[in-house]
Amino acid sequence: MGYRLTRRNLFSAGAGAAAVGLAGCATTTSATASAAAEARGAFPPEPKEASLFGPEPGLALLSRNENPYGPAPSALKMIEAAARKGAYYTNEEATKTLAGMIAERHGVSPEQIVITTGSGEALSALALIYGPKGPIVAPRLFWDTTALYAAKLGLAEITRIPLTEDMNMDLPAMEAAITPETGMVQLCNPNNPTGIAMPGSVIRAAASSMAAKTTVVVDEAYIELVDDEASMTCIPLIKEGKDVIVTRTFSKIYGMAGIRVGYTISSAETAAKIRYTQMSWTPCTSIAAAIGCYNDEAFIAGSKSKIVEAREMITTTLDTLGLPYLKSQTNFVYFQSGMPANDLQKAMAAEQISIRGQYMDYTPWSRVSTGKLEDVERFCKALPRMVNA
Ligand SMILES: Cc1ncc(COP(=O)(O)O)c(C=O)c1O
Structure with missing residues (x-):
């Protein structure tokens, strides 16, 4: 920071x-x-403000999959009102109001929604609930922070299943890895860092079949950014009574990564377990912000169009340079520059452009996030110089 x-x-x-x-x-x-x-x-x-919060002046921050176009004015207005009541613990009514709004949009009951302090808290709680039962079966490359959190406490093991040749989650291999001891399966759609979104019919068929054997968690942090969210989500499986839990966040499309609000959708019984395992109370300002912008259609559409515009700037540059990349439906692109990821990261850092370094042993793969358009433009201008150097 x-x-x-x-x-x-x-x-x-x-x-x-x-x-x-x-x-x-x-x-x-x-x-x-x-x-x-x-x-x-x-x-x-x-x-x-400039140095305490957000990127340092002059830094193009393109490494953390944030959305600089948030928070929405509708969220900021609510934050201010709630901050004035910051002397008081968050009213249960406020949390219930947000849960009710989420439930209504997805056609489930409010008891099936748990509001969390970022979806990270939800995923950590799930790793703590299911990890002690047995290994967490996951793709080799996914947003593994929360599974690692339980693993570092000795409360879970992660069974990583290699990706397919085209860097997709290998769903049949993941299903084949499920045993009676499996704690849970963790899927991420779209996946991070690949950015690949799996078609809804494919992921739902696989998740449905896996859920007959174990609990399936689907991390949908980026799903509001995909071309057709309704067709891609695994929420219908929950309505069918399958043992599936979906996690979502206000950190991405809503641009509130620092405000910390996420939620789970599951059966009411599972929701009760998650509530019991939660470690923090989401601040009143965060709940207020989420209530303020959840149905702010104008903001959501504007936010998405900026992200898509930035993503197209990146892919156009990569196309021009003939560099391979994965088709992303998120606010980041996973690509090969021809340089080791950490070398490119260093070269970019020298120009005050922050991108992600190497994941595991995926040496050639770099990840750049969409950010402010002017920052993405800096990346797009710097890249040709670096790859041609
Ligand atoms: C796939 C995925 N899931 C969950 C998270 C956690 O987000 P948050 O805790 O801000 O909701 C991230 C963060 O980047 C992510 O990439």
């Missing part, structure tokens, strides 16, 4: 905390005291 802890800001933060502590004990005119303390410079300086 942009924030660097220096001696100077560490010291001033400490001084500020001390001042706040003292203010709490004061019995006299606290307003005068705090004004005096402020005059002495006892409080931390106003956060400098």
Whole structure:
């Protein structure tokens, strides 16, 4: 992140905390005291938005699959209103309101929705629930942070199934790897870092068959970005009573990665287990933001069109250079530059352009995220120089 802890800001933060502590004990005119303390410079300086949050000035941040076009104004308005009530724990009614809105769109009951602090929390909770039962069967390459979280605690093992030659999840091989001991299967559609979206009919047929043998989790973090979301989602399987859990997030299409809201859709029984396993209470500001923008169709359409435009800028550049890439339906592209991924990452970093480095042993494959159009343009101008150097 942009924030660097220096001696100077560490010291001033400490001084500020001390001042706040003292203010709490004061019995006299606290307003005068705090004004005096402020005059002495006892409080931390106003956060400098540019360096504390978001990318450092001048950095083209294209490495983390964020969507710089959020949060929507409809979300920001709600955040402000909720922040004013930040003294209070989040009302259950607020969480239920958001769950109700999500349930209504997907034609399920609100009890089937669990609101989480980013979908990462949901996936971590699932790894904790199912990991101890047995291995998590997953594609070799997927967003594995949450499965690794349970694995690092000794609570899960991951059975990674090689991708097909065209870098797809090998669904038949994954199904063949299921045993009575399997904890759960984790699918990711579209997958990260490949960006490949599997057709709904294919993934649903496979997930349905696997769910007869074990619990199937489908991470749909990027699904709102695909060409035809309705045809691709695995949510219909949940309505058919299959042992399937879908996770989604406000971090991508809604551009709220730092706000932290995600959710699961599952059976009501599974939802109860997830709620029980959750570790955090989603802040009222986050719930408010999600309520504000969930049905903001104008924002969603605008956000998607910017992402698609940026993605096309990237693929046009790759086409011009004759570089191979996977067909992405997400806000990132997995491509080969002809250079090892870490070398390209370093060369880009020297020009203040941040892209992803190597995944596992996939040395030739680089991942670049769509970001602000002007930042993507910088990447597109820099790439030909680097690959032709
Ligand atoms: C496939 C996938 N799932 C889930 C997440 C977690 O997102 P969040 O916790 O912000 O919802 C990410 C983050 O990049 C991701 O790529």
